[in-house]
C-alpha cells in the first residue's frame with residue numbers, strides 16, 4: 044500500500060468513527076482507491092449559514108499527503124461567501140501554499156466550517172465574475188493572491 | 195525463566211554454530227597484537243577468564259585486565275553479565291594491579307538523556323550502554339538478548355521490522371545508531387565503537403560515556419586513557435560500523451544517519467499514519483516523525499518539484515514537511531535513502547543550485563548544463579566541457595548586438611558551433627520539445643528556469659528561486675501588475 048492509501052484509510056476510519064460536529068463523509072461517494080471523496084457539511088448554528096447543507100469534493104493525487112488535496116464546493120448549493128467563488132473554488136491558503144502533511148481531511152473541513160462561521164455578510168468575492176470566466180478547472184492551479192483574512 | 199530460554203533459542207539457531215549453548219568462544223586480544231581464542235562457559239566470571247588467559251599466555255592472572263566498551267571489566271562479574279559472547283573480541287592489557295587506577299563510578303544521570311540508549315540500566319560500574327559501545331561485540335548476537343526481549347515485547351503489535359526485514363538479514367533490538375552502508379547498499383543498524391585516537395588500540399578506557407552526537411564526533415570532549423604503555427593519548431575516536439559482518443577493511447564504508455532512530459515512543463508517521471520502526475525524526479522542535487518509505491516519497495516529490503533548498507550549513511536539503519522552522523535535514527547522506535538513481539539527480543540538482551546561488555550559471559547547450567562562473571567584464575562565456583559559447587545576460591548562444599534581437603536564433607537552429615554529430619542530433623530533439631513548450635512556458639526573469647503556467651492568474655512564483663513575477667511583463671510582480679492584468 045502506498046503512503047496515500049494507508050493514510051486515507053486511516054483518515055476515513057477516524058472520520059466515520061468519530062465525526063466532528065456538522066461534518067460527515069458521504070461513504071456512497073467513495074471510489075475504491077479512495078482518491079475521491081464527498082463530504083457533507085452543515086452551516087453551524089447561529090451563523091449566517093445555519094440550516095444550510097453543502098458538499099465538498101476532495102480529490103487526492105498519489106502524492107498525498109505531501110501534495111495538498113484538491114478541495115471545492117460541489118453540488119447545487121454553493122455558499123455565498125467572500126472567499127468562495129460561484130464555481131465552488133475556495134480561496135484558503137491551507138489548500139495550497141500553507142498545506143502541510145500534518146493537516147488532514149478533517150482539519151480542512153473544520154477550517155472551511157469556521158471560515159463560513161466567521162462570515163459577517165453573504166457576498167461573492169469581488170473578482171468573482173472575471174475569475175470564474177478565466178480560471179482553470181483545478182483550483183490548485185490558481186496562483187491565489189490570498190484575500191485579506193479579516194473579511 | 196521462560197524468557198531466558200526463549201532468547202537463548204533465538205540465538206542458538208542463528209549464531210551458535212560450533213559452540214555448545216553454554217560455551218562461548220571468542221578472541222582475547224592484547225595491545226601487543228598477541229591474541230588467544232578462548233572456549234569458556236558464559237556463566238564463568240572475569241576472574242575465571244583471567245585464569246584461562248593467564249595459562250595460555252604465560253602471565254600472572256592478577257596482572258591481566260580486560261576492556262570492553264571503554265570500561266575495565268571487574269573480576270566478580272560473569273562473562274554473560276558483561277555481555278561477552280561468541281565473536282566478541284575482548285581487548286586485554288597486562289599491568290600490575292597497583293598501576294591501574296579505578297575509573298570513578300558513574301551513575302546513569304551522569305550521561306544525560308539525549309541519547310536514551312546510554313541510559314542503560316545494566317551494571318552500575320559501567321553506566322555505559324553495554325549494547326553497543328563495545329569494542330568488538332555484535333550486540334544483537336549475544337549481548338543484548340535480555341534487553342532485546344524487553345524491547346520486542348515493548349514494540350509488540352508494531353509492524354516494526356517486518357516491513358523492513360527484507361533489507362535486514364538479522365533480528366534487531368533497540369538500536370540508536372543507523373548508517374548507510376556502502377557495502378550493503380542500504381540502511382543498516384550500526385555499532386558504535388571506540389579506539390584510541392593516537393594508536394588505534396581498542397583497549398582504551400573512557401572517563402564517561404557519550405550522551406549525544408557531539409560526544410561521538412571527531413571533536414568529542416570525552417577523555418580517557420590508552421592502555422598501551424608508551425601511548426599517552428587522552429582522546430578516544432568513536433566510529434560507527436555496519437551491523438552486518440563485512441570482511442576486510444570497512445573504514446569509511448558506513449556513514450552515520452543521525453536523524454534515523456528506532457520508534458521507541460511509537461509515534462505515527464506524519465504522512466501515512468503508520469507506526470513503524472525505524473523512522474526518521476526531523477530536528478524541528480516537536481520532532482516530527484516520518485517512516486522511511488514516506489521519507490523516500492517526500493524526497494522524490496520534492497526533488498521533482500525542485501523544492502530542496504541550499505542551506506548555508508547543511509547543503510542542499512529539505513525541512514520537515516510540516517514546514518517547521520529550523521527543521522532541515524542536517525546531513526546530506528540521509529538522501530542516500532532515495533536510491534542510486536535519485537541520489538545522483540539529487541547531487542546534480544544540488545550542484546546546480548550551488549552554482550546559481552553563488553553567482554554562476556549553467557551552460558545552456560542542450561544536454562550540457564555544466565556549472566560556469568562568468569568572469570567580470572565580459573558577456574561571453576565559454577563552456578570548458580562542451581565549448582559552447584553563451585551570453586551571460588540572456589543565457590543563450592553568444593551573439594553581438596542586443597539580447598532581444600537574437601531571441602530566436604537558437605530556436606531557428608542556426609547554430610554553427612563545433613559540436614559532435616551526436617550532440618547535434620540530440621540538440622535537435624531538444625529543440626523540438628523546446629518549440630512545443632514555448633507557448634505554455636516562460637523563463638523566470640531572475641534565474642531563467644522554465645516555468646509552466648497552469649492557468650489562473652498572471653502572478654507566478656518561481657519554484658526554483660521563489661521570485662514572484664508577472665507572466666505578461668516577465669518582470670518581478672508589482673502592484674501595477676495586480677491592478678492591470680492580474681487576470682489575463
Ligand SMILES: [Zn+2]
Nearest residue numbers: 311314323325
Ligand atoms: Zn542501550
Ligand SMILES: [Zn+2]
Nearest residue numbers: 324325326333
Ligand atoms: Zn552494544
Ligand SMILES: [Zn+2]
Nearest residue numbers: 375378436438
Ligand atoms: Zn553493511
Ligand SMILES: [Zn+2]
Nearest residue numbers: 390393420425
Ligand atoms: Zn593509544
Ligand SMILES: [Zn+2]
Nearest residue numbers: 463466485488
Ligand atoms: Zn509513512
Ligand SMILES: [Zn+2]
Nearest residue numbers: 478482514518
Ligand atoms: Zn516538524
Ligand SMILES: [Zn+2]
Nearest residue numbers: 557562577580
Ligand atoms: Zn557546456
Ligand SMILES: [Zn+2]
Nearest residue numbers: 585587588597
Ligand atoms: Zn544575450
